[in-house]
Amino acid sequence: xxxxxxxxxxxxxxxxxxxxxxxxxxxxxxxxxxxxxxxxxxxxxxxxxxxxxxxxxxxxxxxxxxxxxxxxxxxxxxxxxxxxxxxxxxxxxxxxxxxxxxxxxxxxxxxxxxxxxx
Numbered sequence: 001x002x003x004x005x006x007x008x009x010x011x012x013x014x015x016x017x018x019x020x021x022x023x024x025x026x027x028x029x030x031x032x033x034x035x036x037x038x039x040x041x042x043x044x045x046x047x048x049x050x051x052x053x054x055x056x057x058x059x060x061x062x063x064x065x066x067x068x069x070x071x072x073x074x075x076x077x078x079x080x081x082x083x084x085x086x087x088x089x090x091x092x093x094x095x096x097x098x099x100x101x102x103x104x105x106x107x108x109x110x111x112x113x114x115x116x117x118x
Contacts, residue, residue, distance in 0.1 A: 011055035011100035011108075012039050018110045019098070024049070028083075036079035040098075048093045050080045052116075055100045064099025065113045073117045 016026050019042060027048075028041040040051040052072070054064035076095065084093065097116040101109045 007057070008053070008055050012053045014108055015051070015053045015098045015100055015110060016040055016042075019044075019051070019112075031079060031083060033079040033082040036075035038076055038079050038083070041083065046091060048084070048089050048091065049096055050076060050083075050093065051096045051098055052076060053098050053100060055102075057102045064101075064111065065097050065116060068097055068117070077118065 012029065016029065019040070020026060022044075024042040024044045026040065026042050029039065031038040031041055038050050039053040042049045042051060052068050054067050056064055056067075073095075080093065080095070083089075094115055095117050097113040099111040099113070101111065103109060
């Protein structure tokens, strides 16, 4: 696996841990439907939340939320629709982006963008 893929997977694991520390419950990771993938599916306060995790080794080229393009959002929504149908979910949902940033000292920092798209 390429180094950037390893970094991305590590960021997803760390983002899940960070969200769990805030009271979120992890239901699924890397949920796939056709060509779509959802990094994390979690619940929090009665919401079903679909989360795209973006790792950035710096902010020189932009922030995480700027790297989730319209086509990617459409794929996530398509996969989310399938998950909702499969699980027979009848409550509220939300789409979030979690940016995982590496500082110069090698520490990870997280920024959550709630209700980032639909």
